[in-house]
Amino acid sequence: MKGFFYFRNTRISFRRQAGEHALYGRRITVVTSETRVRARPYNATTVEEKWQRAWEEAALHSTPDESERPKWYALTMYPYPSGDLHIGHWYAMAPSDAAARFKRMNGYNVLFPMGFDAFGLPAENAAIKHNVHPHKWTMSNIERMRVQLRSMGGMFDWDREIITCLPDYYKWNQWLFLKFLEHDIAYRANAPVWWCPNCQTVLANEQVVDGECERCHAQVTKRDLTQWFFRITNYADELLDFSTIDWPERVVSMQRNWIGRSEGARVVFKSEQDDPIEVFTTRPDTLWGATFMVLAPEHPLVEKLTTDEQRAEVEEYVSWARRQTEIQRMSTENEKTGVFIGAYAVNPVNNERVPIWIADYVLMGYGTGAIMAVPAHDQRDFEFAKQFALPIRVVIRPEGSDLHETTMIEAYPDEGVMVNSGAFDGTPTPNGEAVARVIEWLEREGIGSGEINYRFRDWLISRQRYWGSPIPIIYCDSCGAVPVPEEDLPVLLPEDAEFEPTGVSPLKTHSSFYNTTCPSCGAAATRETDTLDTFMDSSWYQYRFLNPHFEDGPVDPDKAGKWLPVDQYTGGIEHATMHLLYARFFTKAMRDIGLLNIDEPFTRLYNQGIILGEDNEKMSKSRGNVVDPDELVNELGADVVRLYLMFIAPWDQGGPWNSRGIAGIERFVRRVWVITDETADVRPGEVDAGVEAELKKSMHRAIKVVGDDLGAFEFNTMVARLMEYVNDLYQLRERGATASPVWNEALRSLALLLAPSAPHLAEEVWERLGQSFSIHQQPWPEYDPALVVENTVEMAVQINGKVRDRIDTAVDAAEDEVVKQAMASARVREAVGDKEIRKVIYVPGRILNIVVG
RNA sequence: GGGGGAAUGUCGAAACUGGCAGACGAGCAUGAUUUAGGAUCAUGUGCCGCAAGGCGUGAGGGUUCGAGUCCCUCUUCCCCCA
Secondary structure, three states, rough: OOOOEEEEEEEEEEOOOOOEEEOOOEEEEOOOOOOEEOOOOOOOOHHHHHHHHHHOOOOOOOOOOOOOEEEEEEEOOOOOOOOOOOOOHHHHHHHHHOOOOOOOOHHEEEEEEEEEOOHHHHHHHHHHHHHOOOOHHHHHHHHHHHHHHHOOOOOOOOOOOOEOHHHHHHHHHHHHHHHHOOOOOOEEEEEEEEEOOOEEEEEEEEEEEEEEOOOOOOOOEEEEEEEEEHHHHHHHHHHHHOOEEEEHHHHHHHHHHOOOOOOEEEEEEOOOOOEEEEEEEEOOHHHHHHHHHEEEOOOHHHHOOHHHHHHHHHHHHHHHHHHHHHEEEEEOOOOOOOOEEEEOOOOOOOEEEEEEHHHHHHOOOOOOOOEEEEOOOOHHHEEEHHHHHHOOOOOEEEEOOOOOOOOOOOOOOOOHHHHHOOHHOOOEHHHHHHHHHHHHHHHHHHEEEEEEEEEOEEOOOEEEEOOOOOEEEEEEEEOOEEOOOHHOOOOOOOOOOOOOOOOOOOOOOOHHEEEEEEEOOOOOOEOOOOEEEEEHHHHHHHHHHHOHHHHHHOOOOHHHHHHOOEEEEEEEEHHOHHHHHHHHHHHHHHHHHHOOOOOOEEEEEEEEEEEEOOOOOOOOOOOOOOHHHHHHHHHOOOHHHHHHHHHHHOOOOOOOOOOHHHHHHEEEEEHHHHHHHOOOOOOOOOOOHHHHHHHHHHHHHHHHHHHHHHHHHHHHHHHHHHHHHHHHHHHHOOOHHHOHHHHHHHHHHHHHOOOOHHHHHHHHHHHHOOOOOOOOOOOOOOOHHHHHOOEEEEEEEEOOEEEEEEEEEOOOOOOHHHHHHHHOHHHHHHHHHOEEEEEEEEEOOOOOOOOOO
């Protein structure tokens, strides 16, 4: 019998009468009828606002630099201030925040800063489009995003906020550039570089994806320009060493591929006019099989070597190739195209005359822009030779079989024994033996040398844009490129620049910025108008967070010693070969010039997945599938959003948003509040010992599994464990567990377990339980291992691998005892029948399998 | 073409070193609460079958007392590099 009445405006419900009841498949006896105070509603908006204010007033999230506790530097990639914190930001930050909070509850002094990656193109595009200054646009976006970030309830230490577009920050960007220049890590060179016609700027190789601009997806083209570079390739081998960091294998292999180390030889062929043509090959053991050469259409010698008869055809081909994208050119699917230029080269190993072709599958940007073609042992060369009826010569014979030029249908790129290779005939190729011997010989003969080639190039850092750190260089007719003296930093971005969509940097037309005097000779001079790639800002921001107002250098050495390196970094995988590679390079470069004494910036890395729209597509305004976190927070509260994001799927997987699924979390949050509010004041009384034992066990188990999952970033199962615990509490309550003195402890534990993931709800529950502010300064509860292990289990009994019955048995029961118990079951006896028992497999606590036959 | 990852109910997913597949949630169904419900509570819910029982982790094979998990072949999808 249930019902309710009102007493002093509070709805009081009275419940089951004394007597026998069926509940959850058990018979229970209610001794006295109980009355129950119905929970007050939980108003997330009010509660969350209340605690956010309280945390700020208590400066709860300011991290002291001095502490008895061990340090833990947790960092999540800082956002670009686009003006809106979208659900992707929440997905990146909310679980990171939970992990950071968990670390703090586990006794660490946790630094968890936040800032804004504030330079970049959108601000400048907004300036052109809406006539707002980038600075104003960016700063008002930051204002708005701070409010949104606050609504998330993160434990960000705002005292250390950095905003990269402020002189306070970019001064040190410029300073670092000058130091790099001083130490020959930065240099200026003319090179063919990628140009994005849409962004009106050059791009680094890393920022070109499939021949498109990584930002705007416009097709990029090559241009020859004089630009500033960083010598990231000097660190290639060190960047290939991942032994001291714990990063996802995926990112490691992406960086490894990107760096693209290959060992081989550089060999000099000569044209018949005696021009040296260098090629790089990883297979110098196939040199004798080179039957032609292929140059990239852009190769500087093409112009010179082309014969008059071939010139028209060659020119036509070159201009056609220029129009192709790199992807089209590299595709193995394509039919091979190319043109003979009429000239011949001499193969230095056997003085053979080989024709020189040009073809689009050879790229100027890789290796030397020229290859020796060995059609018998390279598939692309093979296809090219077949296409144009060029000679093929086998020089590697596979072990135990034969290979004939005329019958081959594809190249043989594997190991074997060298043939048709003069003195090297008979040399086996496995284990690099042939390669090593040929290199040795090439060096002795002076026609080549062993070389290690890398796929990646030096980092191009010049950008023809306004909204970035000005490169602190002055050009003087007599002194050349002169660094701006350190004391003149920062070179300020002029605020009164004119934005015209002309493709010319506003800095070029700003005469008081552009015109200056040479710091070295005092003559009239002009400033560099390019700005630094904004990826430079994010390459070292993790160090500036430690003391963003430090005035004697980019990094405060005292704080660096205390906090570095970053213990846990989290962010999207899309930065694998950009930001994450640049940051590693910067760390090593800064170490080499004495600014840091660490080798790697981020000890542990975790990449969260992507939240898609409900239609399983990437969220975008044009698709209309964008989920607005602000709306959700207003409606359901931040804790619900946080918990739901964690619950959706494993964090590294992401997945589609589901607006119905979030209802489950809503219910869960309500259930947490209801059970606490309704039972917080229950006085201990008489309780069944078994029920109390179950309550204890459930609580200790929850402490263990929730903690284990949080520590392992398994947020989805962590939420499931919390739900199981709350479900347990509801059932135990019905069985009278609230009368136990353990009940209140169980509720307190629940609050503590919720604290990392649902910080507001946890704090409210904590207060309701009469505990003092703040739950976020409490230690993580401890569990008793003895209470977590099961003493008895329901064990499956299998006959020939099929489950026939289940028996309750002690975890550590002896085999013969368990068999006896199993044989007592009629179902087991029936399954065994009169067959002979051949074998018994018994794994204590797990399974009993009786093999009969 | 090479490398890496994935495939489990209607859906999101869980499953420790091989040991009761489907925890937790969504959805659905039935019932309760007699104003209503997109509220709450209870019960059920892999498939076939009235049942006993059988079948089930992309497909096929193998190892094993026992395979979602290990091995081989294949299919599809995603990512990276060519």
